[in-house]
Amino acid sequence: MKIFRNGVALSVLALAVAVAAGAQDRPESILPPGFGDPAPTPSPTPAPAATPGGAPSTVQPLPPGYVSPSATPTPTPSATPTPVDLSAYELPAFARRSLADVGAVGPDTGGLGPRAFANSDGQMVERLMRRLDAPIPSRWLSIALRRALVSRVDTPPRVGGADFAAERAWLLLRMGEADAARAVVQAVDVADYTPKLFQVAMQAMLATGDPAGLCPLVEPALTVANDTGWLFARAMCSAFAGKGPQAIPLLRTASRRTGRSVDALLAEKVIGAAAQGRAVTIEWNGVDRLTAWRLGLATATGVAVPDELLAQGRPQVALWRATAPMIAPDVRATLADRAAAQGVISNLALVDLYSEVEASDTANSPAATAARDLRGAFTEKTVDGRLKSLRQLWGGDGDRWTRYGRLVLTARAAANIPASTDYAEDAPRLIASMLTAGLDRPAIRWERVATSGDGWAMLTLADPRARDVAPDAIELYRGSDTSRNTLKARMLLAGLTGLGRLSPEGAQNLAKTFEVRFGQQNAWTRAIDAAATRGDAGTVLLLYAVGMQTGDWRGVPPEVLYHGTAALRRVGLGGEARMIAAEAIARL
CATH class of the missing domain: 1.25.40 (Serine Threonine Protein Phosphatase 5, Tetratricopeptide repeat)
Known part of the structure; x- marks a missing residue:
């Protein structure tokens, strides 16, 4: 897709990972136009005609x-x-399924609404799908995008x-x-x-x-x-x-x-x-x-x-194998942490897999050891004993994907730990673990314990009560001006701004301090904002993923988190927006 500005063609995908670059359209304000105003009610508008050119000759291969x-x-x-002439294989008319709406999951069973892509140009949406470099770094965005792609949705125009x-x-x-x-x-x-x-x-x-x-x-x-x-x-x-x-x-x-x-x-x-x-x-x-x-x-x-x-x-092959029931459980377990971190395997499915491992004859394998620790995290009689098992699962020398996958594995075991200042040292990982499975309400119990640091930041972003946050709290969270602390503070600022949890004045002042240009406009920002205005939740998720095409969270600009969070909130996916923003803190 090409979007034109000042006579120059700008590629959405070329700009997707460089949202923070370039001059602002409105130098007098770092915030985008209309920030602080009530979000308009999405209403369908005609899809823009696709501009000529830019379509590849083939779908991107595996x-x-x-x-x-x-x-x-x-x-x-x-x-x-x-x-295709398939008259010999045609179903009777009463049994035929329409091509006007195709998908496997309806809104009553967890899918998005039927209009998730309906007001977008279909050829543009197809090109974005074809060119998206997957997997993407966010577990929660991957889950949400999968939901959009499997939903029974109306076929958009021109496809x-x-x-x-x-x-x-x-x-x-x-x-x-x-x-x-x-x-x-x-x-x-x-x-x-x-x-x-x-x-x-x-x-x-x-x-x-x-x-x-x-x-x-x-x-x-x-x-x-x-x-x-x-x-x-x-x-x-x-x-x-x-x-x-x-x-x-x-x-x-x-x-x-x-x-x-x-x-x-x-x-x-x-x-x-x-x-x-x-x-x-x-x-x-x-x-x-x-x-x-x-x-x-x-x-x-x-x-x-x-x-x-x-x-x-590439990673997707290991993810396919992690979910193949024909492969032995202990082999799948070596791949499952990565699959869980990527959003392909849920907490419940991961726990079931490790239960299979424990029941099999692999007593001395690393996966069997992890399975025993997981059992201990649920069944040890004392809180200290359960925490010891959790720490053993969280420890080790695995890569960042494995470490995050173990947080997914322990989400419900973490929710069973009572919130107490006696366990304040473990609070950030307990909170991060619960939020991998969307357990925001059990996590909120820790707010009186996690009053600072990463635990506080994750809870502040995940809080379903949508309470306003004082700008000073973000400054305090940054603490020492190290590059990692500053990056996390910028992401916290981006998430809270997108969620509408900061005053316009406070957000603008912090944006100047942290050199975050929320008001910058380019092809990608205009595309995702327009999709949100049309109410096209599926297109918003797809464009958010386009903006997040990078190896890990360290490469995601805070401007992408801001625009994606704000757009999801506008199309009624506020829960997903909160989880993605909290994930940024957990994985940086």
Whole structure:
């Protein structure tokens, strides 16, 4: 998407990570226009026409190597829905699902409202999804964005429902959300699939380790793409259907394209398992890259993938494996902390996983030790004993993702610790842990204990009572003028300003002191503010993620936190806004 200012084209994505750069549009005020005024009630407005140019020729692929064995594996965009003759597979009219609203989760089961993207230009939204570099550093923003992408929402103007579902699923896969991606592609009737959706659907089934999920798609997919992956899938699906004798010649036909490669052997192994055929041994010698095909079929058949191949992968591959039930619990546990920190695994799911680990025969593994500590954090008879178990879980030499993942693991155990000055030293981590699971009300009990420092800052941001904060308190929080203290204070200022918890005068004075330019306007700020005005919650979340494309929280400008927080509050996602702002303090 291009947005023009003073005759110069500005790219939203080029500006997303540089919101703090450049001169202010209104040098007389550091705050944005209208700050302090009541937020207007969002009302639908016509979506702006997309400007020409800027559309890539292909959807951003998964990391190099994570593709099917096809020569053209990358989903290609369709500016308009591509018709496919699937008359033989059409459902009766009464059973057809509409492409006017596509998704897996409705508002009554946790999804966003149907108008989450409806007033935005669909082609612009697709381009933003396609170019978003995922995963992003915020657990809570990732969770909120997943919610938007799986929701049953009205298809926005200028895109087709099937292709819009494909773009959403493709982004979910890059976020590590394999199960959510699968749910989105399955929310479209096969008769309405476009070539792009067929390709993304294959990636989703492979990411979840479920080759049988390809079977309803095989025959119609082969009418639009003579892809090697679909030829192998046809052979495997024959075996799944109890037609083992037919599967072998179909496998030979597909294998002519690849020879007796590891791709063909993995397909043969699936067929053997389905049709009780001969065993197939998979040798990884000479295999120099791991594709989605190889990962998916290996996961489905219990074949161990060499560590050196897994090490090639980007984070989303580990996230897919962390949620694969076919993989042993102790192996998934080594990946689960990262997945929890990223928002892919919830506190409850993580506790369940470690319960499985404890019940398995892995008594001496690090995961089993953590599982025993987790049990102690819930069951030790004294508070001191439970805190000792929590400290052991929080300790160790893991990376920042693992450390934050352990806070997710202990959220409900932390909520069981009584708020007392006797445990003031542990208060910041207890508060941070509770807030990873959104337990803001149990965390607020600690406000009489955590009267300063990070514990106070997190509680102040997460407080659902929306009480005003004195500017002096932020100055006091910064304390010594170190770079880390200043960064945290700037983020606290940004979060409170976006939440409307500071007076306009106090926010402006602190913004000058901390050199934060909330009033700066550029393509990204105008886009997210406009989406909030239209009431497009899904577009707001997507643009917020665009602004947060960086390796970790240290690279997120406070201006991004401010505009994202303010926009979420305006579209009715104040709870998510508070959790994201508090997360910034916990992870810096």
